[in-house]
Amino acid sequence: MVAPVQMTTGAGPEVYFDGDDESRARGLYQLLREDGSLVGDVAWLDRALARRLYDGMLTIRVTDARMMALQRQGRIGFYGEAMGQEAAVVGSAAASLPDDWIIPALREAGVGLFRGMTLDSYLAQIFGNAADPTKGRQMPCHPCDRATNYVVMSSCVSTQIPHAVGVAMGMKILGHGGRCAFGYMGDGGTSEGDFHVAINFAGVTRAPVVLICQNNQWAISTPGKVQTAADTIALKALGYGVPPMRVDGNDVLAVYDATSRAAARARGGDGPTFMELLTYRVSAHSSSDDPSRYRDESVTEVWKSRKDPLRRMRTLLEQRGWLAPGESEDLAATIEARVRACITAQEQVGPPPRATLFDDVFESKTWLLDEQARSI
Ligand SMILES: Cc1ncc(C[n+]2csc(CCOP(=O)(O)OP(=O)(O)O)c2C)c(N)n1
Numbered sequence: 001m002v003a004p005v006q007m008t009t010g011a012g013p014e015v016y017f018d019g020d021d022e023s024r025a026r027g028l029y030q031l032l033r034e035d036g037s038l039v040g041d042v043a044w045l046d047r048a049l050a051r052r053l054y055d056g057m058l059t060i061r062v063t064d065a066r067m068m069a070l071q072r073q074g075r076i077g078f079y080g081e082a083m084g085q086e087a088a089v090v091g092s093a094a095a096s097l098p099d100d101w102i103i104p105a106l107r108e109a110g111v112g113l114f115r116g117m118t119l120d121s122y123l124a125q126i127f128g129n130a131a132d133p134t135k136g137r138q139m140p141c142h143p144c145d146r147a148t149n150y151v152v153m154s155s156c157v158s159t160q161i162p163h164a165v166g167v168a169m170g171m172k173i174l175g176h177g178g179r180c181a182f183g184y185m186g187d188g189g190t191s192e193g194d195f196h197v198a199i200n201f202a203g204v205t206r207a208p209v210v211l212i213c214q215n216n217q218w219a220i221s222t223p224g225k226v227q228t229a230a231d232t233i234a235l236k237a238l239g240y241g242v243p244p245m246r247v248d249g250n251d252v253l254a255v256y257d258a259t260s261r262a263a264a265r266a267r268g269g270d271g272p273t274f275m276e277l278l279t280y281r282v283s284a285h286s287s288s289d290d291p292s293r294y295r296d297e298s299v300t301e302v303w304k305s306r307k308d309p310l311r312r313m314r315t316l317l318e319q320r321g322w323l324a325p326g327e328s329e330d331l332a333a334t335i336e337a338r339v340r341a342c343i344t345a346q347e348q349v350g351p352p353p354r355a356t357l358f359d360d361v362f363e364s365k366t367w368l369l370d371e372q373a374r375s376i
């Protein structure tokens with residue numbers, strides 16, 4: 001039997017993976033410290049991967065900022081940012097393979113973008129225009145992308161988890177070996193009944209799924225400490241026989257490495273893993289929220305500065321000469337120009353034609369819909 005391992009925060013692979021499941025659920029896997037120094041060995045990290053991770057995080061940061069500006073100008077109706085959570089989003093996305101399926105929750109649009117959903121398609125969906133594959137019927141921030149197996153988000157908190165486990169069970173039944181499903185959720189999602197039902201099925205069926213909880217410590221105005229009496233969210237998985245991992249969610253290298261390990265297990269037929277990625281929702285819950293009414297924003301400031309996931313990765317990249325001084329600002333400006341060009345293009349696309357209202361409702365139109373269609 002593997003013994004428990006005592007961990008102070010931030011354990012590298014030699015310590016973290018040496019213990020039992022409970023110590024992994026109570027500990028915290030880390031490779032890159034807040035100051036940009038390394039905890040463990042990352043011989044696998046080359047410049048290309050490091051830059052893909054950093055550029056992916058920067059793309060989310062810049063895109064989200066533009067989208068929030070559009071919302072404040074009244075040009076889009078609603079937006080929810082992932083500010084401060086970019087490492088959890090990109091690190092996990094980078095561990096996915098093209099044949100895997102992604103079932104996102106609230107803050108994973110960046111996973112879709114990282115996997116190849118185009119910015120044009122993302123913006124078309126935010127504007128709900130004629131180029132929107134869902135024909136303007138979804139809220140902004142509920143994108144989908146068939147080409148990259150990125151499933152549209154279901155708005156009801158936690159419903160995404162049974163969806164993800166169901167997709168994975170389907171893969172197993174159909175004999176689709178070598179692939180897995182990624183099912184995302186927030187910390188709040190783990191208090192819903194759907195979480196317990198889904199993780200139970202995942203454990204019993206040994207479905208090829210990686211369940212990823214972005215613990216950003218808030219569910220709108222509900223803080224983590226009144227969300228659950230469990231010491232950590234990862235501990236919940238133990239009762240269902242699903243191996244847990246608890247990871248520094250602001251450390252893109254640890255998130256990438258841990259998710260890669262979990263995905264490899266799933267793809268190899270070794271069943272599910274539950275991952276708690278510890279991070280912080282630096283932004284408001286959404287464009288309709290004002291967190292200064294219910295939380296101490298001096299705490300937010302610490303996560304925004306010292307604990308910022310981009311900052312620590314930038315420090316490492318600059319130390320290794322993989323990012324020149326000032327290059328990050330240039331890169332951000334290039335991304336912003338690209339986002340602005342897409343906004344201009346997509347704002348000129350008109351709304352979906354009214355007749356499309358009746359598409360995708362029934363396989364063939366009923367007489368009632370026919371009648372309604374004639375009246376528009
Ligand atoms: C079943 C259900 N209850 C309530 C809501 C309203 N709601 C939307 S997001 C949210 C909080 C989600 O918190 P969490 O799961 O931690 O995700 P986060 O927003 O922090 O990413 C709530 C209560 C909902 N969409 N669905």
Ligand SMILES: [Mg+2]
Pocket residue numbers: 186187188214215216217218219220281
């Ligand atoms: Mg949350």
